[in-house]
Amino acid sequence: MTNETAAGARILVVDDEPQIRKLLRVTLAAHGYAVQEAETGEEGVMQASLSPHDLIVLDLGLPDLTGMQVLERIREWSTVPVIVLTAKDQERDKIAALDAGADDYVTKPFGMGELVARIRVALRHTVKSAEEPVIRSGNLSIDLAQRAVERQGERVKLTPTEYDLLKTLASHAGKVVTQRQLLQKVWGSQHDEGDSHYLRIYIGHLRKKLEEDPSQPRLIVTEPGVGYRFIIQE
Incomplete structure (x- = not known):
């Protein structure tokens, strides 16, 4: 389609x-x-x-x-x-x-x-999902093949964990990804909602590096009590 x-x-x-x-x-x-x-x-x-x-x-x-x-x-x-x-x-x-x-x-x-x-x-x-492995949202681009993230044309340095978290969210752009799904995908199957503090910390790191205003996130938004959603901006 x-x-x-x-x-x-x-x-x-x-x-x-x-x-x-x-x-x-x-x-x-x-x-x-x-x-x-x-x-x-x-x-x-x-x-x-x-x-x-x-x-x-x-x-x-x-x-x-x-x-x-x-x-x-x-x-x-x-x-x-x-x-x-x-x-x-x-x-x-x-x-x-x-x-x-x-x-x-x-x-x-x-x-x-x-x-x-x-x-x-x-x-x-x-x-x-069937197109080239580059996800764009506003001035942010994520090249999944090269594991490269750029904001306003400049490379953004992410730790491996930060990148894996961003990749998981961006690969499901527009879709709610639950805390449990993120924890198990990024940190391993032994983790569950009880380890949600990991998410809060790393989501905070990503917002500081990627958002125009980390206190009013527009790229990575919170679904209270459920998880997070990556938003594609034009």
């Missing part, structure tokens, strides 16, 4: 509330997306397996299978981007879904503008 065809992406909506499915169907179709619907977890898994989709919007509160079960079954054979819909107070569910392979989450009640923006980011990341 290219940037030109991203607007016509095929989106599967899995939600048991008819009014939400209708809202998503009408709004997403108005933005040029082709929408399929499923009202149960089993139907969602079946639809996902029968025809290719570019993205799935998945409600975690389904009547038969849980959203987590649907996500885990889809992840057995597919890497399609998945945005989960969660209730406002279900922070643990957000973290569990992201750790299980969801790409992003939107909290109910949600604004359609926010959801459409998250969909665009997820689809754009899917498109860019």
Whole structure:
């Protein structure tokens, strides 16, 4: 899928509330997306397996299978981007879904503008992932092949740990990466949320080296209680 065809992406909506499915169907179709619907977890898994989709919007509160079960079954054979819909107070569910392979989450009640923006980011990341291994955000460039980071055309010196942390975040640009995912990717599988002080320290180091104003970060933003998100700036 290219940037030109991203607007016509095929989106599967899995939600048991008819009014939400209708809202998503009408709004997403108005933005040029082709929408399929499923009202149960089993139907969602079946639809996902029968025809290719570019993205799935998945409600975690389904009547038969849980959203987590649907996500885990889809992840057995597919890497399609998945945005989960969660209730406002279900922070643990957000973290569990992201750790299980969801790409992003939107909290109910949600604004359609926010959801459409998250969909665009997820689809754009899917498109860019197949391109050259250089990630750009504003005046920052990250050359994954050369392990080189430049800001305003000047080389930025990073420690190996700082680079690995930045690479992990930037490789999932626009996507929330949980504390657990970052700790295990950068520091090893023996680390979990109990070691989150490592993250706070190294995120602080990166912000001092990369952000215009480290106290008001725009590149590496915090998702409170969940993790961090790398933002692509134009």
